[in-house]
Amino acid sequence: MKFKHDYQLSTKPNLGKRLVAALIDYGLIMSYFLLMIYLYGEPNDEGGYSVNGLPGFSITVVWFILTIGLEQMTGSTLGNKSQGLKVAPKTDPRKSLTFGQSLKRHLLDIIDLWPFGLLAILTIKNTEYNQRLGDLWAKTVVIDSTDPEQGLQTKE
Incomplete structure (x- = not known):
């Protein structure tokens, strides 16, 4: 989509920074997940551990706050903020991100990050505005x- 304005959008892949940001964000979420397993995990039939009830639900709440919540309120997750990255609407990066935009971005994290972020890297490298x-x-x-x-x- 080309813009009919007196400005144009310019992005770069920023792959290194985006990788570090993802590692920080999902490292924090995984650390919380492991803490919940350690504190509240119960052996299950498959030989692993399950976390049920409020402690299990809290994992989803923490994911939601650290990704969608922070990004929608500040334009960046903790990982993005540490790398100087900001997420913005493509139509006008001067505007704030909406809740729906942040939700859509992170609902596809599981696809983007599988396997080992390869799909995200390929789409970032091969789209006009370096998007996953x-x-x-x-x-x-x-x-x-x-x-x-x-x-x-x-x-000009």
């Missing part, structure tokens, strides 16, 4: 706020 599947569906872009060449550029 979640970004394509939500119509969002990831911009390195520390790079003056990214974001909206005035047309």
Whole structure:
């Protein structure tokens, strides 16, 4: 989609920063998950452990807060913030991300991150605005706020 404005959108893949951000975000979520298994896990029939009830539900709540909640409120997850990355609407990165956009982005994390993030890397490298599947569906872009060449550029 080309814009009919006096500016144009410019992004870069930022693969290294995006990888570090994902490791931070999902490392925090996985740490909480492991803590819940340690504290509340009960042996199951498959030889593993299950976490049920409120402790099990809290894992979903923590995922929701650390991904969708923070991103919708601040434009960045903790991992993205640490790397200087900001998620914004593709149509106008000056605007704030909506709840629906953040929800769509993160509902596809399981697909984007499988296997080992390969699908996300391929789509980031091969789309015009360096978007993964979640970004394509939500119509969002990831911009390195520390790079003056990214974001909206005035047309000459």
